[in-house]
Amino acid sequence: MYFDPRVYAALISLQPAIPYDGIKPSGSCVYVSTPRPYENKSVSWDCEAGYYCLGPSYSSKFLCTDGFYCPENTQPVYCCAGYYCENPKTIKLCPEGYFCPIGTVNPLSCHYMASCPPGSTSANKYLIGVLATAIMLLILILFQIKKKVDEEKNKKYKRLLIEPRFENSEKTLDRVSKTFDIEFEDLGLVLPSGIEIMKGVSGSLVHGRTCAIMGPSGSGKTTLVSLLTGKIRRTDGKIKVKKFNENGIEVIGTSRQLDYYRKLIGFVPQEDIMLREPTIREILVHSALMRLPTEMPREEKKQKVIDVIKFLELSHVMDTVIGDEESRGISGGQRKRTNIGMELVAEPSILFLDGPTSGLDSATALEVCKLLKKVVKHQGITVAAVIHSPSENAFKMFDDLMLLGKGGRVVYFGPRDEAMNYFNDLGFVLPEDESEPDFIMEIASGRVKPKDDDLCLEDLYDLWLKFQYQKKNRASSVDSYSVSNEGIIINVESSLKPGRVRFWTPIYQTIHEFYHYVIDVGSEFSYFLKGLIFWTKDPVRQTPNVFFSFILLFKRACLQIYRNKTRFLFDLLLHFGCGALVSLATNGLDYIGRAPNQLCSIAPYVELSSCLNARDDLQTIGVLAALGVTFCGINAGTTTFGYEKVVYWRDTSSGMKTGPYFLAKSIADIPRMLIAGLMFSLAFILFYSYRARFGEIYVIILLTYIASWELGYFLSAIFSKEKFGLVGTGFALAFGMVLSGATPILDTVKENNSLKWIYWMFDISASRWSVEALYLKELDPRKWIEIHTESLKFTYSFDHYPKALYNIIFIALAWSCLAFLAMKLCNRDKQR
Numbered sequence: 001m002y003f004d005p006r007v008y009a010a011l012i013s014l015q016p017a018i019p020y021d022g023i024k025p026s027g028s029c030v031y032v033s034t035p036r037p038y039e040n041k042s043v044s045w046d047c048e049a050g051y052y053c054l055g056p057s058y059s060s061k062f063l064c065t066d067g068f069y070c071p072e073n074t075q076p077v078y079c080c081a082g083y084y085c086e087n088p089k090t091i092k093l094c095p096e097g098y099f100c101p102i103g104t105v106n107p108l109s110c111h112y113m114a115s116c117p118p119g120s121t122s123a124n125k126y127l128i129g130v131l132a133t134a135i136m137l138l139i140l141i142l143f144q145i146k147k148k149v150d151e152e153k154n155k156k157y158k159r160l161l162i163e164p165r166f167e168n169s170e171k172t173l174d175r176v177s178k179t180f181d182i183e184f185e186d187l188g189l190v191l192p193s194g195i196e197i198m199k200g201v202s203g204s205l206v207h208g209r210t211c212a213i214m215g216p217s218g219s220g221k222t223t224l225v226s227l228l229t230g231k232i233r234r235t236d237g238k239i240k241v242k243k244f245n246e247n248g249i250e251v252i253g254t255s256r257q258l259d260y261y262r263k264l265i266g267f268v269p270q271e272d273i274m275l276r277e278p279t280i281r282e283i284l285v286h287s288a289l290m291r292l293p294t295e296m297p298r299e300e301k302k303q304k305v306i307d308v309i310k311f312l313e314l315s316h317v318m319d320t321v322i323g324d325e326e327s328r329g330i331s332g333g334q335r336k337r338t339n340i341g342m343e344l345v346a347e348p349s350i351l352f353l354d355g356p357t358s359g360l361d362s363a364t365a366l367e368v369c370k371l372l373k374k375v376v377k378h379q380g381i382t383v384a385a386v387i388h389s390p391s392e393n394a395f396k397m398f399d400d401l402m403l404l405g406k407g408g409r410v411v412y413f414g415p416r417d418e419a420m421n422y423f424n425d426l427g428f429v430l431p432e433d434e435s436e437p438d439f440i441m442e443i444a445s446g447r448v449k450p451k452d453d454d455l456c457l458e459d460l461y462d463l464w465l466k467f468q469y470q471k472k473n474r475a476s477s478v479d480s481y482s483v484s485n486e487g488i489i490i491n492v493e494s495s496l497k498p499g500r501v502r503f504w505t506p507i508y509q510t511i512h513e514f515y516h517y518v519i520d521v522g523s524e525f526s527y528f529l530k531g532l533i534f535w536t537k538d539p540v541r542q543t544p545n546v547f548f549s550f551i552l553l554f555k556r557a558c559l560q561i562y563r564n565k566t567r568f569l570f571d572l573l574l575h576f577g578c579g580a581l582v583s584l585a586t587n588g589l590d591y592i593g594r595a596p597n598q599l600c601s602i603a604p605y606v607e608l609s610s611c612l613n614a615r616d617d618l619q620t621i622g623v624l625a626a627l628g629v630t631f632c633g634i635n636a637g638t639t640t641f642g643y644e645k646v647v648y649w650r651d652t653s654s655g656m657k658t659g660p661y662f663l664a665k666s667i668a669d670i671p672r673m674l675i676a677g678l679m680f681s682l683a684f685i686l687f688y689s690y691r692a693r694f695g696e697i698y699v700i701i702l703l704t705y706i707a708s709w710e711l712g713y714f715l716s717a718i719f720s721k722e723k724f725g726l727v728g729t730g731f732a733l734a735f736g737m738v739l740s741g742a743t744p745i746l747d748t749v750k751e752n753n754s755l756k757w758i759y760w761m762f763d764i765s766a767s768r769w770s771v772e773a774l775y776l777k778e779l780d781p782r783k784w785i786e787i788h789t790e791s792l793k794f795t796y797s798f799d800h801y802p803k804a805l806y807n808i809i810f811i812a813l814a815w816s817c818l819a820f821l822a823m824k825l826c827n828r829d830k831q832r
């Protein structure tokens with residue numbers, strides 16, 4: 001291949017001649033494949049300004065395009081950084097208040113956030129730091145104002161507390177209007193694995209009485225409560241409900257199924273599942289407003305909260321936040337009482353408690369048991385509580401005892417004060433130095449034997465059934481003792497259906513579970529549609545509708561954000577920091593197009609490749625930004641729902657609807673997204689010489705943030721919080737980088753037969769559209785370089801900008817819908 005040695009010399013010499021007018025530009029004109037003007041003055045050229053020639057020996061001349069500088073008798077150079085070339089004939093120093101990157105035709109305004117002395121190649125954006133700080137200060141001021149408003153509100157409640165009627169009155173709670181008895185028979189549970197964890201459990205819970213459910217660890221106490229509250233679907237047995245009016249007279253209920261009365265069942269879980277940001281009062285007010293009947297006036301509901309606070313003796317800490325291990329709030333005992341209070345304010349007719357005394361010292365545990373006794377006395381409701389190793393006094397607070405043994409079998413069920421008599425009759429003798437509840441627990445775990453017998457645990461179960469059988473026969477005037485012991489045992493065994501666990505049981509159980517899952521989802525959906533079309537009312541209790549629930553949940557979500565102000569501000573700093581890092585990575589990246597074709601045609605082979613490919617870093621800049629935003633957005637999104645899933649499950653099991661909750665949290669997140677996007681965008685332009693408008697960059701970054709945020713919602717609905725980090729990183733790399741359309745390049749994927757089937761994946765990636773949108777907006781001010789001569793690369797198109805933005809919005813909506821469905825459909829058993 002032949003090339004002119006003089007042009008070659010020009011190509012490897014990279015410093016073009018700059019007309020020097022007193023002020024030196026801060027940039028330089030060093031870049032590859034741009035020859036400087038031919039300096040050999042002895043050779044004559046015939047190339048007027050605005051045209052370029054390939055050299056003195058070439059006869060043809062070519063029109064110099066905008067963005068280049070072509071004085072007379074030269075080869076073209078890009079208009080130098082720090083200068084601008086209105087046309088290829090002139091070059092001028094960039095004026096003050098403007099900056100001129102390489103190839104500038106019109107100087108770019110420095111905007112309001114930067115300073116640009118004459119000859120600037122980029123804007124010095126020190127004011128951005130000031131702006132970011134101002135935003136943070138403004139947020140702090142808003143938080144302070146909210147604090148003042150809160151303090152006023154607290155004072156109002158304090159006044160309510162010290163009103164004379166409270167000062168003098170005994171701390172009482174009104175009787176509830178509906179009470180229930182629950183009868184259960186032969187309850188059984190076989191897990192999908194085929195393991196039977198509960199078998200033949202029968203008994204009844206009577207209104208106006210407290211029942212302690214006890215047994216060794218793993219005996220199935222929690223399982224029993226879950227079966228009774230409908231959290232787990234039983235595989236065997238019956239549960240029936242008897243309804244009573246205010247005078248304790250049995251009335252025929254609309255249904256005898258416990259599920260039907262779900263809104264009247266209170267369940268206090270073993271862990272203190274509640275948000276940590278609100279105060280005790282706020283949590284109780286929220287619970288009351290969400291769960292009490294709509295016909296009850298709002299003031300009465302608030303009064304109810306005050307009553308419960310008084311009753312639980314929490315008045316002095318009612319305006320203290322709950323807190324957790326990280327941020328100290330109320331004490332463990334107070335948290336337990338609040339946990340119970342959340343149910344009490346909702347006026348349940350039946351209250352189940354799973355380990356209300358777990359983790360408490362004996363004095364506090366006794367206090368809680370006394371409280372339960374008092375609740376039953378005042379309200380006449382049904383209370384059943386799982387109790388772990390109670391003290392003698394705490395044990396006495398219960399009227400009935402359900403004692404379970406290993407494998408979920410009943411060892412004893414009946415009045416608590418008759419339990420010891422029963423065991424005495426079996427030959428167990430309470431040692432003098434041992435407390436009654438401890439001894440009973442030892443019996444149930446098979447650690448003590450009767451004095452003159454060698455009974456094993458299995459015998460205890462059979463003996464209990466035998467005892468029951470005899471009691472039943474006595475009641476029906478049949479002489480139980482006419483039946484041989486052997487006969488009874490055979491009877492009993494047959495009622496327990498031994499040998500039910502076959503090898504197909506797991507398969508059967510799985511199909512059974514799936515069937516019920518579909519029925520459950522289907523019936524909820526049809527119930528929802530029915531409610532929507534016929535505006536039907538809940539016959540048991542009409543609680544706030546979707547709109548009012550939304551308002552209450554939205555207020556709570558805002559409160560959470562406000563109470564987490566340190567985290568909020570720190571998050572903003574992190575978004576700013578991430579944007580600054582991405583910006584740093586883009587430093588020096590630019591678009592300077594390609595050298596004119598004619599010049600390239602005579603370039604040496606080594607220069608040819610860089611000569612033919614325009615230097616175009618816009619896509620790389622876009623990918624860096626999209627990757628950073630996707631990482632930040634996903635991570636921020638997972639915090640919204642991910643860390644309060646258990647609270648969500650508790651709330652839904654007590655009647656909260658997923659729709660208003662999801663919408664309320666999402667809308668409360670909007671300011672977070674807006675400010676996070678702003679912080680990132682401000683930091684992103686710190687070191688990056690952007691040519692689009694700041695508003696355009698902000699819109700692209702914000703929409704990508706929203707789409708990633710929603711993806712974070714989805715991930716947090718599917719995965720547990722321990723997995724967010726890794727799963728989020730994986731998704732960010734996939735959607736922010738691989739599917740951004742840069743590597744692999746969209747064109748390649750489209751044309752490659754083995755890859756084109758995954759092209760749709762690029763279409764559902766927000767970053768692919770945001771990179772294109774940013775590319776187009778950044779290219780727009782550079783159109784003078786090659787817009788009319790070159791077609792766009794990467795399957796991009798100049799009219800794609802609105803489409804790209806719409807697509808990001810659709811992707812965000814799609815992730816949002818998926819997140820909602822995932823929340824609704826995953827872990828349904830925990831939402832019951």
Ligand SMILES: Nc1ncnc2c1ncn2[C@@H]1O[C@H](COP(=O)(O)OP(=O)(O)OP(=O)(O)O)[C@@H](O)[C@H]1O
Pocket residue numbers: 191197215216217218219220221222223224388
């Ligand atoms: N979904 C499940 N999958 C597998 N095993 C289960 C499941 N639910 C319960 N079990 C098992 O059933 C048994 C009873 O569990 P449960 O939590 O009801 O016991 P517990 O008496 O409440 O125990 P603790 O007093 O320690 O809380 C345990 O052995 C438990 O491992």
